[in-house]
Amino acid sequence: MPESQSVSRPPAAQVAGTAAFSKFMHVLQVVADTPESMTVAELSKVSGYPRPTVYRTVAALVAERLLAEHPGTGKLTLGPRLIQLASRSWGRSEMRLAAVEDLKRLRDVTGETVHLAVPNGPHMVYIEKLESPSVVQMNSRIGTNVSMHSTAVGKAYLAMLDEAGLQAALELLPQPFALHPPNTVKNMADLRLQLERVRERGWAADEEENEAGIHCFGAPIYGQNGMPVAAISVSTLRFRQKPDTASAYVAPLLEACRSITQRIAGSPMLSASDAL
Numbered sequence: 001m002p003e004s005q006s007v008s009r010p011p012a013a014q015v016a017g018t019a020a021f022s023k024f025m026h027v028l029q030v031v032a033d034t035p036e037s038m039t040v041a042e043l044s045k046v047s048g049y050p051r052p053t054v055y056r057t058v059a060a061l062v063a064e065r066l067l068a069e070h071p072g073t074g075k076l077t078l079g080p081r082l083i084q085l086a087s088r089s090w091g092r093s094e095m096r097l098a099a100v101e102d103l104k105r106l107r108d109v110t111g112e113t114v115h116l117a118v119p120n121g122p123h124m125v126y127i128e129k130l131e132s133p134s135v136v137q138m139n140s141r142i143g144t145n146v147s148m149h150s151t152a153v154g155k156a157y158l159a160m161l162d163e164a165g166l167q168a169a170l171e172l173l174p175q176p177f178a179l180h181p182p183n184t185v186k187n188m189a190d191l192r193l194q195l196e197r198v199r200e201r202g203w204a205a206d207e208e209e210n211e212a213g214i215h216c217f218g219a220p221i222y223g224q225n226g227m228p229v230a231a232i233s234v235s236t237l238r239f240r241q242k243p244d245t246a247s248a249y250v251a252p253l254l255e256a257c258r259s260i261t262q263r264i265a266g267s268p269m270l271s272a273s274d275a276l
Helices: 019-033 040-047 051-063 080-091 094-110 152-159 163-172 188-201 245-265
Strands: 067-069 076-078 113-120 123-130 145-147 204-207 214-222 228-237
Touching: 019 040, 019 051, 019 067, 019 076, 040 051, 051 067, 067 163, 080 163, 094 113, 094 123, 094 228, 094 245, 113 152, 123 152, 145 152, 152 163, 152 188, 152 204, 152 214, 152 228, 163 188, 214 245, 228 245
Parallel strands: none
Antiparallel strands: 067 076, 113 123, 113 228, 123 145, 204 214, 214 228
16 A cells, blocks of 8 residues: 555544544545545544444445445445536536536537536436527526436446446336436336446437437546546437448547546546447
Protein backbone atom coordinates (compact mmCIF):
# COMPACT_ATOMS: atom_id res chain seq x y z
CA MET A 1 0.00 0.00 0.00
CA PRO A 2 1.46 3.44 -0.91
CA GLU A 3 3.08 5.41 1.90
CA SER A 4 0.59 8.23 1.43
CA GLN A 5 -2.15 5.82 2.53
CA SER A 6 -0.46 4.71 5.78
CA VAL A 7 -2.68 7.07 7.68
CA SER A 8 -2.17 7.30 11.42
CA ARG A 9 -5.13 7.31 13.75
CA PRO A 10 -6.53 10.83 13.99
CA PRO A 11 -6.51 12.69 17.31
CA ALA A 12 -9.59 12.47 19.50
CA ALA A 13 -12.26 14.96 18.62
CA GLN A 14 -12.04 18.13 20.64
CA VAL A 15 -15.71 19.05 20.34
CA ALA A 16 -18.31 16.95 22.15
CA GLY A 17 -20.44 14.88 19.82
CA THR A 18 -18.04 14.87 16.87
CA ALA A 19 -16.00 11.75 17.70
CA ALA A 20 -18.30 9.33 15.85
CA PHE A 21 -18.54 11.64 12.86
CA SER A 22 -14.76 11.95 12.76
CA LYS A 23 -14.46 8.14 12.68
CA PHE A 24 -16.92 7.97 9.78
CA MET A 25 -15.03 10.62 7.84
CA HIS A 26 -11.64 9.03 8.49
CA VAL A 27 -12.86 5.62 7.32
CA LEU A 28 -14.38 7.14 4.18
CA GLN A 29 -11.15 9.01 3.47
CA VAL A 30 -9.04 5.87 3.81
CA VAL A 31 -11.29 3.98 1.39
CA ALA A 32 -11.30 6.93 -1.03
CA ASP A 33 -7.50 7.18 -0.95
CA THR A 34 -6.97 3.47 -1.62
CA PRO A 35 -6.71 2.63 -5.36
CA GLU A 36 -8.28 -0.82 -4.89
CA SER A 37 -11.17 -2.11 -2.78
CA MET A 38 -10.18 -3.26 0.70
CA THR A 39 -11.29 -5.65 3.43
CA VAL A 40 -12.28 -4.67 6.96
CA ALA A 41 -8.95 -6.08 8.21
CA GLU A 42 -7.01 -3.90 5.76
CA LEU A 43 -9.15 -0.90 6.66
CA SER A 44 -8.48 -1.49 10.36
CA LYS A 45 -4.72 -1.62 9.75
CA VAL A 46 -4.57 1.53 7.62
CA SER A 47 -7.02 3.59 9.67
CA GLY A 48 -5.47 2.71 13.02
CA TYR A 49 -8.86 1.83 14.48
CA PRO A 50 -9.52 -1.51 16.27
CA ARG A 51 -11.35 -4.04 14.13
CA PRO A 52 -14.58 -3.96 16.25
CA THR A 53 -14.71 -0.17 15.79
CA VAL A 54 -14.21 -0.57 12.05
CA TYR A 55 -16.94 -3.23 11.85
CA ARG A 56 -19.45 -0.91 13.56
CA THR A 57 -18.44 2.09 11.47
CA VAL A 58 -18.56 0.15 8.21
CA ALA A 59 -21.97 -1.32 9.05
CA ALA A 60 -23.38 2.18 9.58
CA LEU A 61 -21.81 3.52 6.38
CA VAL A 62 -23.01 0.56 4.30
CA ALA A 63 -26.53 0.97 5.70
CA GLU A 64 -26.50 4.58 4.49
CA ARG A 65 -24.99 3.54 1.12
CA LEU A 66 -21.91 5.69 1.76
CA LEU A 67 -19.83 2.51 1.45
CA ALA A 68 -20.59 -0.50 -0.75
CA GLU A 69 -19.61 -4.03 0.30
CA HIS A 70 -19.04 -6.66 -2.39
CA PRO A 71 -21.38 -9.59 -1.59
CA GLY A 72 -18.78 -12.23 -2.49
CA THR A 73 -15.48 -10.86 -1.19
CA GLY A 74 -16.66 -8.41 1.45
CA LYS A 75 -14.31 -5.78 0.01
CA LEU A 76 -15.30 -2.15 0.39
CA THR A 77 -15.57 0.72 -2.07
CA LEU A 78 -17.18 4.13 -1.93
CA GLY A 79 -20.95 3.76 -2.09
CA PRO A 80 -23.41 5.12 -4.66
CA ARG A 81 -24.93 7.67 -2.28
CA LEU A 82 -21.53 9.26 -1.69
CA ILE A 83 -20.90 9.37 -5.43
CA GLN A 84 -24.33 10.95 -5.98
CA LEU A 85 -23.62 13.62 -3.37
CA ALA A 86 -20.25 14.35 -4.95
CA SER A 87 -21.84 14.54 -8.39
CA ARG A 88 -24.42 17.05 -7.18
CA SER A 89 -21.72 19.10 -5.47
CA TRP A 90 -19.76 19.74 -8.58
CA GLY A 91 -22.36 19.08 -11.14
CA ARG A 92 -23.46 22.71 -10.98
CA SER A 93 -19.96 24.13 -11.11
CA GLU A 94 -16.74 22.20 -11.73
CA MET A 95 -18.33 19.44 -13.80
CA ARG A 96 -20.06 21.86 -16.11
CA LEU A 97 -16.96 24.03 -16.44
CA ALA A 98 -14.77 21.00 -17.09
CA ALA A 99 -17.11 19.72 -19.79
CA VAL A 100 -18.41 22.79 -21.61
CA GLU A 101 -15.71 23.11 -24.29
CA ASP A 102 -15.95 19.43 -25.21
CA LEU A 103 -19.74 19.70 -25.25
CA LYS A 104 -19.56 22.62 -27.68
CA ARG A 105 -17.16 20.70 -29.91
CA LEU A 106 -19.44 17.65 -29.84
CA ARG A 107 -22.50 19.76 -30.70
CA ASP A 108 -20.65 21.41 -33.58
CA VAL A 109 -19.30 18.12 -34.98
CA THR A 110 -22.64 16.29 -34.86
CA GLY A 111 -24.96 19.23 -35.44
CA GLU A 112 -27.24 17.75 -32.77
CA THR A 113 -28.41 18.64 -29.26
CA VAL A 114 -26.00 17.60 -26.51
CA HIS A 115 -26.88 16.98 -22.83
CA LEU A 116 -24.69 16.60 -19.74
CA ALA A 117 -26.37 14.77 -16.84
CA VAL A 118 -25.45 13.61 -13.33
CA PRO A 119 -27.21 11.03 -11.11
CA ASN A 120 -29.91 12.25 -8.76
CA GLY A 121 -31.40 9.34 -6.82
CA PRO A 122 -33.37 7.17 -9.29
CA HIS A 123 -32.97 9.81 -12.01
CA MET A 124 -30.40 11.64 -14.08
CA VAL A 125 -30.62 15.42 -13.96
CA TYR A 126 -29.56 17.61 -16.88
CA ILE A 127 -26.99 20.20 -15.79
CA GLU A 128 -26.13 21.45 -19.28
CA LYS A 129 -27.81 21.45 -22.67
CA LEU A 130 -26.43 22.78 -25.92
CA GLU A 131 -29.07 23.09 -28.62
CA SER A 132 -28.76 21.85 -32.18
CA PRO A 133 -28.68 24.64 -34.77
CA SER A 134 -31.75 22.99 -36.33
CA VAL A 135 -34.97 24.98 -36.34
CA VAL A 136 -36.69 22.01 -34.66
CA GLN A 137 -35.77 22.12 -30.95
CA MET A 138 -36.19 19.58 -28.14
CA ASN A 139 -38.30 20.03 -25.02
CA SER A 140 -35.62 19.04 -22.48
CA ARG A 141 -34.44 21.69 -20.00
CA ILE A 142 -31.52 22.13 -17.62
CA GLY A 143 -32.62 20.91 -14.18
CA THR A 144 -34.99 18.29 -15.60
CA ASN A 145 -34.94 14.84 -13.98
CA VAL A 146 -35.17 11.95 -16.46
CA SER A 147 -35.54 8.23 -15.77
CA MET A 148 -32.37 6.13 -15.68
CA HIS A 149 -33.92 3.05 -17.27
CA SER A 150 -35.24 4.80 -20.37
CA THR A 151 -32.47 7.25 -21.30
CA ALA A 152 -29.07 6.91 -22.92
CA VAL A 153 -27.43 8.95 -20.15
CA GLY A 154 -29.05 6.79 -17.47
CA LYS A 155 -28.10 3.48 -19.04
CA ALA A 156 -24.56 4.68 -19.78
CA TYR A 157 -24.15 5.62 -16.11
CA LEU A 158 -25.71 2.44 -14.70
CA ALA A 159 -23.82 0.05 -16.97
CA MET A 160 -20.39 1.18 -15.79
CA LEU A 161 -21.04 0.89 -12.05
CA ASP A 162 -19.49 -2.06 -10.24
CA GLU A 163 -21.93 -4.78 -9.20
CA ALA A 164 -22.45 -3.43 -5.67
CA GLY A 165 -23.04 0.09 -6.95
CA LEU A 166 -25.32 -1.14 -9.73
CA GLN A 167 -27.43 -3.22 -7.37
CA ALA A 168 -27.82 -0.25 -5.01
CA ALA A 169 -28.76 2.05 -7.91
CA LEU A 170 -31.27 -0.42 -9.35
CA GLU A 171 -32.97 -0.73 -5.96
CA LEU A 172 -33.78 2.99 -6.18
CA LEU A 173 -35.66 2.64 -9.46
CA PRO A 174 -39.46 2.79 -9.05
CA GLN A 175 -41.18 -0.53 -9.69
CA PRO A 176 -42.87 -1.23 -12.02
CA PHE A 177 -40.92 0.85 -14.53
CA ALA A 178 -42.60 3.96 -15.85
CA LEU A 179 -43.42 3.16 -19.48
CA HIS A 180 -42.94 6.22 -21.64
CA PRO A 181 -43.24 5.37 -25.36
CA PRO A 182 -43.89 1.70 -26.24
CA ASN A 183 -40.16 1.06 -26.76
CA THR A 184 -39.31 1.61 -23.08
CA VAL A 185 -37.70 -1.37 -21.34
CA LYS A 186 -40.41 -3.07 -19.29
CA ASN A 187 -38.67 -5.01 -16.51
CA MET A 188 -35.46 -5.39 -14.54
CA ALA A 189 -34.30 -8.53 -16.37
CA ASP A 190 -34.49 -6.82 -19.75
CA LEU A 191 -32.76 -3.73 -18.36
CA ARG A 192 -29.86 -5.83 -17.10
CA LEU A 193 -29.51 -7.39 -20.56
CA GLN A 194 -29.38 -3.91 -22.08
CA LEU A 195 -26.77 -2.82 -19.54
CA GLU A 196 -24.59 -5.81 -20.38
CA ARG A 197 -24.65 -4.75 -24.02
CA VAL A 198 -23.80 -1.16 -23.05
CA ARG A 199 -20.90 -2.39 -20.93
CA GLU A 200 -19.55 -4.46 -23.82
CA ARG A 201 -19.56 -1.67 -26.39
CA GLY A 202 -18.97 1.35 -24.13
CA TRP A 203 -22.02 3.41 -25.08
CA ALA A 204 -25.80 3.36 -24.72
CA ALA A 205 -28.72 4.03 -27.03
CA ASP A 206 -32.24 5.32 -26.43
CA GLU A 207 -34.39 4.54 -29.46
CA GLU A 208 -37.56 6.46 -28.69
CA GLU A 209 -37.59 4.93 -25.20
CA ASN A 210 -37.95 8.20 -23.30
CA GLU A 211 -39.65 10.45 -25.84
CA ALA A 212 -41.38 9.58 -29.10
CA GLY A 213 -39.43 10.66 -32.17
CA ILE A 214 -36.12 11.13 -30.29
CA HIS A 215 -33.05 8.91 -30.62
CA CYS A 216 -30.09 9.37 -28.25
CA PHE A 217 -26.59 7.99 -27.85
CA GLY A 218 -24.94 8.22 -24.41
CA ALA A 219 -21.58 7.52 -22.79
CA PRO A 220 -20.19 7.95 -19.25
CA ILE A 221 -17.68 10.30 -17.67
CA TYR A 222 -15.52 8.79 -14.92
CA GLY A 223 -14.22 10.26 -11.66
CA GLN A 224 -10.92 9.74 -9.87
CA ASN A 225 -11.97 6.38 -8.43
CA GLY A 226 -12.77 4.98 -11.87
CA MET A 227 -16.52 5.05 -11.25
CA PRO A 228 -18.99 6.92 -13.48
CA VAL A 229 -20.00 10.35 -12.17
CA ALA A 230 -21.90 11.76 -15.15
CA ALA A 231 -22.92 11.02 -18.73
CA ILE A 232 -23.27 12.83 -22.04
CA SER A 233 -25.84 12.24 -24.75
CA VAL A 234 -26.19 13.25 -28.38
CA SER A 235 -29.90 13.53 -29.23
CA THR A 236 -31.36 13.56 -32.71
CA LEU A 237 -34.81 13.51 -34.26
CA ARG A 238 -35.91 10.25 -35.84
CA PHE A 239 -36.52 11.81 -39.25
CA ARG A 240 -32.87 12.97 -39.34
CA GLN A 241 -31.54 9.45 -38.70
CA LYS A 242 -29.35 7.88 -41.40
CA PRO A 243 -27.90 4.36 -41.67
CA ASP A 244 -24.49 5.60 -40.46
CA THR A 245 -25.79 7.92 -37.73
CA ALA A 246 -24.64 5.72 -34.82
CA SER A 247 -21.07 5.34 -36.07
CA ALA A 248 -20.89 9.02 -37.01
CA TYR A 249 -22.07 10.22 -33.59
CA VAL A 250 -20.61 7.62 -31.22
CA ALA A 251 -16.96 8.24 -32.12
CA PRO A 252 -16.99 11.98 -31.23
CA LEU A 253 -19.21 11.24 -28.21
CA LEU A 254 -16.68 8.80 -26.77
CA GLU A 255 -13.86 11.20 -27.57
CA ALA A 256 -15.61 13.97 -25.63
CA CYS A 257 -16.15 11.68 -22.63
CA ARG A 258 -12.51 10.58 -22.73
CA SER A 259 -11.33 14.19 -22.80
CA ILE A 260 -13.54 15.26 -19.89
CA THR A 261 -12.56 12.18 -17.87
CA GLN A 262 -8.88 13.03 -18.34
CA ARG A 263 -9.54 16.58 -17.23
CA ILE A 264 -11.44 15.74 -14.04
CA ALA A 265 -9.80 12.45 -13.07
CA GLY A 266 -6.39 12.44 -14.66
CA SER A 267 -6.97 8.88 -15.93
CA PRO A 268 -7.76 8.34 -19.63
CA MET A 269 -10.62 6.21 -20.92
CA LEU A 270 -10.34 4.01 -23.97
CA SER A 271 -10.05 5.98 -27.17
CA ALA A 272 -13.12 6.14 -29.37
CA SER A 273 -11.57 3.71 -31.87
CA ASP A 274 -10.81 1.18 -29.12
CA ALA A 275 -14.34 1.30 -27.70
CA LEU A 276 -16.25 1.05 -30.98
